[in-house]
Amino acid sequence: MNLINRYSKPQLFSLVALRVVIGWYFLYEGLAKLFSPNWTSYGYLMDSAGIFAPFFKELGLSGTMIQIADNINIYGLIAIGLCLILGSFTKIASLLALAFLSMYYLSHPPLIGAQYILRPEGSYLWVDKNAVIFFAIVVLLFFPTSRLIGLDRYIYKLKERN
Amino acid sequence: MSDDINNRKDTAPDNEKNRPVKKHSESRRDALKTLATLPVLGAMGYGVYKKKKNEENHRIASQLFHFDEKQTILPVQPEGEQIRLGIIGFGIRGSQLLQAIGFATPTYVEDLKETSRKNPSNTRYQDFLDQDSVNVVINGVCDIFETYAKNASAAGANINREGLNGKYGKAPKIYKHYKELLAAPDIDAVIIATPDHWHGTMIMDAAKAGKHIYAEKPLTWTVPETYLVKEAIENSNIVFQLGHQGRQIEIYKRARDIIEKGQIGKVSLIETSTNRNDPNGAWVYPIHEDANPSTIDWAQFEGPEERVKEYMDYMNDHGLEKYIGPESRDKFSLERFFRWRCWWDYSTGLSGDLLTHEYDAMNQIFDLGIPTSATSSGGVYFFKDGRTVPDVLQTTFEFADKDLTMLYTATQANQYNRSRKIMGHDATMELGSALTITIDGASTQYKDKIDSGIIKPGEPFYRYIPGRSVDALTSATEMYFAERGLLFSYVKGKRYNTTFLHIREWLECIRQGVQPSCGIKESFEEAITAHMGTRAYLEGKTKYWDKEKKEIV
Numbered sequence: 234m235n236l237i238n239r240y241s242k243p244q245l246f247s248l249v250a251l252r253v254v255i256g257w258y259f260l261y262e263g264l265a266k267l268f269s270p271n272w273t274s275y276g277y278l279m280d281s282a283g284i285f286a287p288f289f290k291e292l293g294l295s296g297t298m299i300q301i302a303d304n305i306n307i308y309g310l311i312a313i314g315l316c317l318i319l320g321s322f323t324k325i326a327s328l329l330a331l332a333f334l335s336m337y338y339l340s341h342p343p344l345i346g347a348q349y350i351l352r353p354e355g356s357y358l359w360v361d362k363n364a365v366i367f368f369a370i371v372v373l374l375f376f377p378t379s380r381l382i383g384l385d386r387y388i389y390k391l392k393e394r395n
Numbered sequence: 396m397s398d399d400i401n402n403r404k405d406t407a408p409d410n411e412k413n414r415p416v417k418k419h420s421e422s423r424r425d426a427l428k429t430l431a432t433l434p435v436l437g438a439m440g441y442g443v444y445k446k447k448k449n450e451e452n453h454r455i456a457s458q459l460f461h462f463d464e465k466q467t468i469l470p471v472q473p474e475g476e477q478i479r480l481g482i483i484g485f486g487i488r489g490s491q492l493l494q495a496i497g498f499a500t501p502t503y504v505e506d507l508k509e510t511s512r513k514n515p516s517n518t519r520y521q522d523f524l525d526q527d528s529v530n531v532v533i534n535g536v537c538d539i540f541e542t543y544a545k546n547a548s549a550a551g552a553n554i555n556r557e558g559l560n561g562k563y564g565k566a567p568k569i570y571k572h573y574k575e576l577l578a579a580p581d582i583d584a585v586i587i588a589t590p591d592h593w594h595g596t597m598i599m600d601a602a603k604a605g606k607h608i609y610a611e612k613p614l615t616w617t618v619p620e621t622y623l624v625k626e627a628i629e630n631s632n633i634v635f636q637l638g639h640q641g642r643q644i645e646i647y648k649r650a651r652d653i654i655e656k657g658q659i660g661k662v663s664l665i666e667t668s669t670n671r672n673d674p675n676g677a678w679v680y681p682i683h684e685d686a687n688p689s690t691i692d693w694a695q696f697e698g699p700e701e702r703v704k705e706y707m708d709y710m711n712d713h714g715l716e717k718y719i720g721p722e723s724r725d726k727f728s729l730e731r732f733f734r735w736r737c738w739w740d741y742s743t744g745l746s747g748d749l750l751t752h753e754y755d756a757m758n759q760i761f762d763l764g765i766p767t768s769a770t771s772s773g774g775v776y777f778f779k780d781g782r783t784v785p786d787v788l789q790t791t792f793e794f795a796d797k798d799l800t801m802l803y804t805a806t807q808a809n810q811y812n813r814s815r816k817i818m819g820h821d822a823t824m825e826l827g828s829a830l831t832i833t834i835d836g837a838s839t840q841y842k843d844k845i846d847s848g849i850i851k852p853g854e855p856f857y858r859y860i861p862g863r864s865v866d867a868l869t870s871a872t873e874m875y876f877a878e879r880g881l882l883f884s885y886v887k888g889k890r891y892n893t894t895f896l897h898i899r900e901w902l903e904c905i906r907q908g909v910q911p912s913c914g915i916k917e918s919f920e921e922a923i924t925a926h927m928g929t930r931a932y933l934e935g936k937t938k939y940w941d942k943e944k945k946e947i948v
Contacts (some may be wrong), residue, residue: 253432257439264443279516290516316434386429 240381248378255369258392259330260314266307274303280349283342309333317373320383327374331367340361413898473867475906481535481582481606483573483597484844485547487680488611489538489588492638495894496529503834505558506842524556526892529899534581537570542685545571564668577604584905586637586898587611592706592741595620596699602631607905609898611638612746612755614922617705618930618947621922628915636901636911639755644895646830649859650817650888651760653824659832660821660840662761662799668751668813669745669805675904677778677807678736678748682729685840695726698741706740718783729909730781739933744784746771746928750803753815754792754924758825758917760817765923766792766801768939771932777808803928822856832857864924923947 240248266272269278278293292298309329316326343351353361378383482489493499499507507520533551538544551567570576577600584607587597595615601608608628614637615621628635641647653659653774671677703724710719718739722728735741736748757763773788786807793800802812815826821838825831834841836852844850897913904911919938923940927947931938941948 249432253435257435260439261443264439268443268447273467287515294516294518315436318432318439320429320432382428382431384429390425 240378242375245378245381247378248373248383249320251314251369252320252323252373252378254332255366255373256314256317256319258314258366259310260318263307263310263312263314265312266303272307273299274306275299276283278302278340281340282347282349283339283344285339289340295332306333320385321388322378323377323383323385324374327370330370334363334367338367401871425770425815475530478531478607478902478905479534479581479583480531480586481537481570481576481579481584482533482547482551482586482588483537483576484587484589484593485536485538485543485550486540486588486609489543490546490550490588492586492588492609492611492894492898493533493547493550494523495892496531496898497523497526497556498533498553499523499556500546500549501553501557501559501561501563502603503550504553504556504561504862508558522892527899529895529902530566531902532564533567533581535568535570535576537573537576539571540683541684541690542683562715567774571692574600577601577606583607584609584634584689584902590696590735590741591743591747592616592698592702592735595624596702598624598635599627601634602633604637605631605633607634607901609636609638609901612918612921613743613751613925614918615926616741616743616747616922617702617709619705620702620928621919622945624922625915625919634908634911635906635915635918636897636904637913637921638897639752639913639917639921640897641752641756642759642912643893643900644756646826646828646859647756649830650824650826652831654760654817654819654828657826657840658822659817659819660835660838662817662819663817664816665757665761665799666813666816666818667750667757667799667801667803668815669749669753669803669807670810670813671807673812674778676810677708679735679778679780680733682733686732688727688731691727691732693725695730696732697724710739713934714764718882718933721781721783737778737780737784739783742784742923743929744932745773745786745788745805745807746790746925746932750788750928751921751925753803754801754915755813755913756920757817757877758920758924759912761797761799763794763797763801763920765920765940766927767795768793768937769924769927769931770937771928773805777806785932788928788932790931792924792928828860831855831857 275293278299281289281293291304310333313326313330313333316322317330318372338361341347341353341361341363343353343361344360345358357364380389482493485493490499490503493501504520504523507523511520512519532554536544536547536551538547548566549563552563552565553561554564555562559562568579570579573589585601587594587601587608587610589597591613593611593616594610595617598610598614599620610920615624654662658930707719710716720738720740722731726739731738731741736744742748754763769790769792769886771788771790773785775782775785776787778786778816788803788805790803791800792803810826814831817824817826820835821833821840822834825833833854834845834850834852834856836845838845838852841850841852845852850856901911927938927940930947939948940946
């Protein structure tokens with residue numbers, strides 16, 4: 234709490250803005266998948282590369298596991314997005330987001346010579362969009378804002394009162 | 396309000412007196428800070444709504460190109476009787492046909508196992524094991540090359556789909572001559588996968604012997620035998636299926652639905668092609684090390700006497716001696732035995748081998764029937780290995796009563812992927828592993844939608860990928876996968892091979908006493924069409940179909 238109380242207004246504003254835009258990004262990724270009929274992570278998983286590729290491909294080929302993975306993806310993304318935007322349970326949401334991003338990174342590592350059918354929209358070497366967002370969320374974890382701006386403010390008050 | 400302002404900075408809970416006022420102001424500010432980011436969700440909601448509305452316009456595509464969900468494969472009778480099969484010809488295609496219904500040599504199964512061990516993402520071994528049983532037993536096999544005959548017998552005995560040192564069933568009997576196999580009482584139905592020059596004769600003999608027939612395409616090698624085969628099948632009670640497994644491709648059924656509803660407008664031109672660029676694709680097949688005059692029954696390979704006479708008569712009557720041979724028919728030749736497709740002496744060339752698949756696909760979609768005329772050109776331009784059949788061929792078929800042209804264009808020395816295009820006044824339909832429709836900028840039917848911006852002419856507007864439900868909003872990703880053939884075809888959630896489905900249809904038709912999708916009518920049309928193309932090439936002039944006399948003139 235000490236650190237939180239010492240945020241200047243521009244610091245607080247930029248941290249909240251970062252939290253909200255990352256939340257937006259996750260929420261819309263989830264909604265877009267939810268709304269596209271028959272969306273499945275099959276293609277993405279089958280296009281994996283790197284040392285973990287066999288694991289992701291096996292996941293893609295297994296009938297039941299892929300359904301579970303798809304649902305975790307869709308609803309996980311939506312939940313993370315809502316939590317970050319609204320500022321509720323942001324710590325858990327951030328940790329979950331880090332787990333998701335790790336999976337995306339490990340299944341499609343931007344290695345030298347890695348060729349993906351689903352081409353990334355940019356040019357990457359070792360560091361990709363997932364890695365950048367990962368560390369942005371690490372920043373959010375150590376510079377929390379939801380108890381100042383967000384539902385956590387109310388949630389923690391309730392906690393304190395009890 | 397002034398109290399609020401005064402107390403704004405005081406957040407310490409020590410001043411009990413001020414608490415009610417403070418609580419009021421604090422709670423308002425608290426609420427503001429708590430819910431400050433809530434409007435973001437409103438913005439997201441608005442954005443998603445706008446985006447979905449925008450996509451609705453595109454979704455019109457799925458309404459435009461709607462088709463009924465039909466059962467696309469004949470259901471298997473749960474208590475169907477076992478069919479006793481014989482196979483004649485166990486070369487490349489013959490072994491593929493048996494593999495498709497679950498019978499492969501132990502060596503082949505070992506290879507599959509090895510491949511999947513090395514590359515776990517290769518699922519062919521598992522697919523082979525998982526393939527439905529078609530409830531058949533292989534009782535007889537025949538091949539004039541000893542090694543192939545032994546392989547066929549080993550495949551037929553491999554009832555548990557095992558590798559080496561497995562538990563096998565009773566080995567099917569090996570027949571030296573196909574007529575002995577046809578005479579066997581413990582065989583109900585035969586698969587014929589021999590070189591082209593034997594198809595017709597074997598089909599007729601099998602029909603006379605009362606055996607149901609699954610024969611590889613093309614139906615015949617000479618024109619005169621085509622009529623005889625038709626008559627023989629029509630006068631029999633057998634179930635006949637020609638091996639155009641394309642009949643099982645779901646996408647062609649969808650294409651037919653869409654075209655029948657007039658949704659691409661009047662079709663005037665169909666473009667089909669073959670592009671291959673490797674020796675195997677040009678029929679330069681490997682020569683087996685065991686092959687020699689003592690392991691191959693060359694006399695039987697030469698062909699049926701009457702057919703050879705029909706062939707020689709036609710060639711000589713039309714001054715086409717240069718296409719005969721060049722080697723003498725009775726001279727043993729390993730090249731001619733394994734690469735028989737390269738010589739007219741046994742082959743029907745590109746026309747019979749590959750054009751027939753394209754034609755049959757279009758005949759399935761349009762009920763084309765026999766063309767009014769055929770014109771061909773081409774030559775031996777790349778594989779100058781002594782072959783007589785061309786490796787580049789262009790054939791144009793006119794269907795005057797349908798007001799359309801079907802173009803077939805092939806090269807065996809370039810594998811650029813040219814899609815099948817069905818060109819209508821309102822749209823062009825492309826058929827590959829996906830069905831894609833691009834609306835024509837000058838379309839009459841879609842003028843309103845083009846004018847109002849719903850349809851962007853020239854851009855793919857609708858795409859159907861087999862195994863997935865109708866979806867006009869198919870993502871770029873999915874398209875990519877479909878075009879690279881990475882999306883599999885599923886029937887009710889299970890991946891199938893079209894050859895399996897085609898043989899299975901034939902077997903079910905035998906059990907249920909119904910006619911299969913590529914019966915004698917379709918086969919006769921296929922054969923005559925291919926022969927017209929071939930004759931046009933050989934004679935260097937347009938060949939016509941005389942509807943009255945039912946003759947190629």
